[in-house]
Amino acid sequence: MRYRSQSIAYWYFAVAMCLFGLQLVFGLLSATKYLGPDPLLNFLPFDKTKAIHTNLLIVWVLTGFMGATYYMVPEESRSEIYSVKLAYIQLVAWTLMGVTTVVGYMFGWTAGNKMLEQPFPLKIVIVIVMLMFLYNILMTIKRAGRWTVTEGVLVAGLAFAAILYLPALIEYENYTVSIFYRWWTIHLWVEGVWEMIQGGLLAYLLIRLSGADREVMEKWLYVIVGLVFMAGILGTAHHYYWVGVPHYWLPIGVFFSALEPVALLGMAMYAYFAMRRAGFSHPNSLAVHWTIGSTVFTVFGAGLLGFAHTWPSVNKWTHGTLITAMHGHGAFYGAYAMTVLAMISYILPHLTSDRKVEGNSIGYWAFWMQVMGMFGMTLSFGTAGIGQVYLERILGLGYLDTQLKLQVHFLMLIATASVFATGAALFIWNFFRTAPRSVAAIDSSTSAPDLAPAGHANSAASG
Amino acid sequence: MTKRQGRLFFIICTLISATVFIGLTFDSHRRFPGLTNEDKLTPEIIRGKDVWHNNNCINCHTLLGEGGYYAPDLTKITQQRGTPYLTAFLKDPSQFYSEEKHRRLMPNPKLSDAEISEVIAFLDWVGHIDNQGWPPRPIIVSGTTIPGTDVGQPPTHASVSTDPVAQGEALFRSSPPACNACHSIASGVNLAGPTLAGLATRAAAIIASPEYKGEAKTPVDYIRESITHPSAYLVPGATYSANNQSFMPDNFAADLEPQQIDSLVAYLETLK
Ligand code: HEM
Numbered sequence: 099m100r101y102r103s104q105s106i107a108y109w110y111f112a113v114a115m116c117l118f119g120l121q122l123v124f125g126l127l128s129a130t131k132y133l134g135p136d137p138l139l140n141f142l143p144f145d146k147t148k149a150i151h152t153n154l155l156i157v158w159v160l161t162g163f164m165g166a167t168y169y170m171v172p173e174e175s176r177s178e179i180y181s182v183k184l185a186y187i188q189l190v191a192w193t194l195m196g197v198t199t200v201v202g203y204m205f206g207w208t209a210g211n212k213m214l215e216q217p218f219p220l221k222i223v224i225v226i227v228m229l230m231f232l233y234n235i236l237m238t239i240k241r242a243g244r245w246t247v248t249e250g251v252l253v254a255g256l257a258f259a260a261i262l263y264l265p266a267l268i269e270y271e272n273y274t275v276s277i278f279y280r281w282w283t284i285h286l287w288v289e290g291v292w293e294m295i296q297g298g299l300l301a302y303l304l305i306r307l308s309g310a311d312r313e314v315m316e317k318w319l320y321v322i323v324g325l326v327f328m329a330g331i332l333g334t335a336h337h338y339y340w341v342g343v344p345h346y347w348l349p350i351g352v353f354f355s356a357l358e359p360v361a362l363l364g365m366a367m368y369a370y371f372a373m374r375r376a377g378f379s380h381p382n383s384l385a386v387h388w389t390i391g392s393t394v395f396t397v398f399g400a401g402l403l404g405f406a407h408t409w410p411s412v413n414k415w416t417h418g419t420l421i422t423a424m425h426g427h428g429a430f431y432g433a434y435a436m437t438v439l440a441m442i443s444y445i446l447p448h449l450t451s452d453r454k455v456e457g458n459s460i461g462y463w464a465f466w467m468q469v470m471g472m473f474g475m476t477l478s479f480g481t482a483g484i485g486q487v488y489l490e491r492i493l494g495l496g497y498l499d500t501q502l503k504l505q506v507h508f509l510m511l512i513a514t515a516s517v518f519a520t521g522a523a524l525f526i527w528n529f530f531r532t533a534p535r536s537v538a539a540i541d542s543s544t545s546a547p548d549l550a551p552a553g554h555a556n557s558a559a560s561g
Numbered sequence: 562m563t564k565r566q567g568r569l570f571f572i573i574c575t576l577i578s579a580t581v582f583i584g585l586t587f588d589s590h591r592r593f594p595g596l597t598n599e600d601k602l603t604p605e606i607i608r609g610k611d612v613w614h615n616n617n618c619i620n621c622h623t624l625l626g627e628g629g630y631y632a633p634d635l636t637k638i639t640q641q642r643g644t645p646y647l648t649a650f651l652k653d654p655s656q657f658y659s660e661e662k663h664r665r666l667m668p669n670p671k672l673s674d675a676e677i678s679e680v681i682a683f684l685d686w687v688g689h690i691d692n693q694g695w696p697p698r699p700i701i702v703s704g705t706t707i708p709g710t711d712v713g714q715p716p717t718h719a720s721v722s723t724d725p726v727a728q729g730e731a732l733f734r735s736s737p738p739a740c741n742a743c744h745s746i747a748s749g750v751n752l753a754g755p756t757l758a759g760l761a762t763r764a765a766a767i768i769a770s771p772e773y774k775g776e777a778k779t780p781v782d783y784i785r786e787s788i789t790h791p792s793a794y795l796v797p798g799a800t801y802s803a804n805n806q807s808f809m810p811d812n813f814a815a816d817l818e819p820q821q822i823d824s825l826v827a828y829l830e831t832l833k
């Protein structure tokens with residue numbers, strides 16, 4: 099770490115870790131409700147635990163993105179953050195917003211629109227916080243007078259993410275129109291601009307971890323993001339099939355959403371070839387695990403499992419079943435949770451004291467338990483979903499009776515989710531195990547060596 | 562390829578897709594009023610949408626297939642259940658389902674009478690959105706349509722026959738709302754409505770009993786009356802009726818052709 103203001107990232111990550119832990123508590127709670135009966139039925143029924151679970155996910159991942167940005171931008175632009183104070187004010191406002199949202203849901207304060215349940219005043223807070231964030235980052239870049247493509251892609255992704263949240267502020271009288279624009283936020287986030295963010299973070303990690311040539315990496319970054327948008331924008335159609343839109347969205351969905359995995363595969367190849375060409379010599383091999391792991395899991399959870407039900411001929415049977423939950427978990431975890439965890443794993447040795455760059459065995463347990471646990475969870479949802487499609491959608495067994503027949507899959511879900519949660523708990527514990535470096539101790543001479551493999555002078559070396 | 566060409570690729574891809582996407586969005590807006598019957602979108606229905614949102618219904622149920630996957634899809638619910646049934650259900654779901662049986666129960670949403678009728682109106686409006694015919698087969702809440710069902714075959718395909726019984730059977734699975742959404746023909750399998758197994762035999766016993774106050778003199782008349790005037794005789798059971806009104810929809814007399822009712826009766830008469 100060369101810039102004092104990079105230590106802002108630590109506090110963003112710390113908040114992200116707390117919310118991650120809380121997300122899993124509500125996830126496990128929701129899973130037990132699949133088994134039923136539910137002793138909390140009248141205080142905390144499924145609709146509340148589920149909304150809290152998904153909202154915490156979105157909030158902690160965004161917190162992680164912001165923390166990563168505060169770490170990355172000073173290095174890329176070779177400058178301290180424009181206003182450290184604003185960054186902390188922003189974090190406090192953001193965290194308060196998150197906590198208020200969760201408590202509000204418990205007491206029934208909700209806008210009740212899936213994944214955009216935040217009540218209107220809180221949506222306004224979200225917009226304000228995003229503006230503070232973007233202002234701070236853009237002023238940093240402006241003051242520094244230099245920017246790199248890697249950072250440009252990241253910041254543009256974040257700015258687009260903020261813009262795409264705006265349709266969620268509008269009330270629509272027509273439910274179909276409301277669904278139409280809900281996907282502008284949700285789909286264009288996860289299969290558009292968040293992938294752009296992911297690409298920016300991935301390029302940064304690969305350049306740091308492998309010492310790959312920046313020019314080459316940034317060239318391919320453009321191509322990947324181009325592929326993402328080529329397929330992803332019109333791929334929104336795969337959410338439109340059955341909600342009351344003109345028929346032409348069906349063939350559009352067939353073609354473009356089927357192309358989406360290409361961009362994700364591209365990202366995995368990007369990571370693989372960068373590491374292979376430049377070598378796995380970086381000492382932080384835990385961060386290498388998370389980085390490569392995230393691209394592989396993205397191909398599996400988002401690419402493969404998304405593709406599995408993206409065509410109308412399949413989707414008309416699977417739409418609205420646990421098949422969607424299978425894919426949602428694999429995709430969000432692989433692409434976004436793992437990317438943030440990769441950034442944290444890479445950055446943490448720089449931000450905390452008494453920590454070995456190469457990671458410890460707890461770190462590897464955390465990695466493998468999460469990956470295996472999440473793999474098992476997608477299998478559980480997947481097998482439950484196949485059973486549901488067959489019994490309920492094809493044979494015509496009632497919804498409630500079908501769910502009763504899926505109990506064994508729900509047991510499997512809880513078992514694998516427990517493995518996952520243990521892995522996550524280890525990660526969180528490992529995060530908080532050592533204290534953050536005090537700012538006074540942060541000085542280029544004493545900071546942890548930013549070990550790029552020999553022969554690759556760090557392009558962002560200070561000065 | 563150079564970095565500049567990479568950037569160009571990115572810009573061109575993004576611009577083309579975004580332009581096409583926005584163009585199609587404009588066109589979709591032109592079509593939404595027709596596809597969604599916007600002319601029927603009354604203030605009551607819009608308030609019903611607010612009830613739906615304020616109570617976070619979507620995080621358990623699905624509507625148009627979107628939602629929580631934890632409770633039944635409600636897209637076509639008003640075509641399967643009449644207003645009196647839905648009203649009674651929403652007043653107290655625990656009267657209809659139990660955690661002992663299904664391990665899941667809907668918590669009482671504690672809605673006012675006005676909110677109940679608004680949200681039902683909203684669901685009814687959603688049920689008539691032109692959504693490419695989804696779901697391809699009816700999704701039912703509980704029970705089973707497996708006995709006597711043509712697996713995987715759309716209900717209307719069976720109606721080509723000219724035999725009244727065959728036509729009646731097809732209607733049983735398709736007449737809006739489909740009878741089999743609430744009635745099974747397997748003995749002992751009671752869904753939202755009582756099983757119709759052995760109906761013809763039972764009908765004779767019912768008209769002979771002192772509780773019967775209707776007009777039918779023969780089992781056939783009784784079956785016809787049950788379709789056209791569901792409240793003429795109430796099958797005992799708190800989940801079938803309330804306040805002397807049956808929960809079965811009463812639109813059949815108006816919505817079916819007399820000859821369609823004849824075939825339904827002909828079919829049901831065979832259930833001895
Ligand atoms: C990182 C990328 C992705 C993430 C985070 C992601 C996440 C999600 C989530 C959370 C849902 C559930 C939405 C809901 O329940 O309302 C969903 C639905 C869906 N996703 Fe993805 N997804 C990704 C990529 C993809 C890709 C690449 C494809 C296709 C190739 C795809 C196909 C689908 C389809 C078809 C549905 C709708 C299922 C239905 O409602 O019938 N997804 N996605």
Ligand SMILES: [Fe+2]
Binds near residue numbers: 333334336
């Ligand atoms: Fe999508």
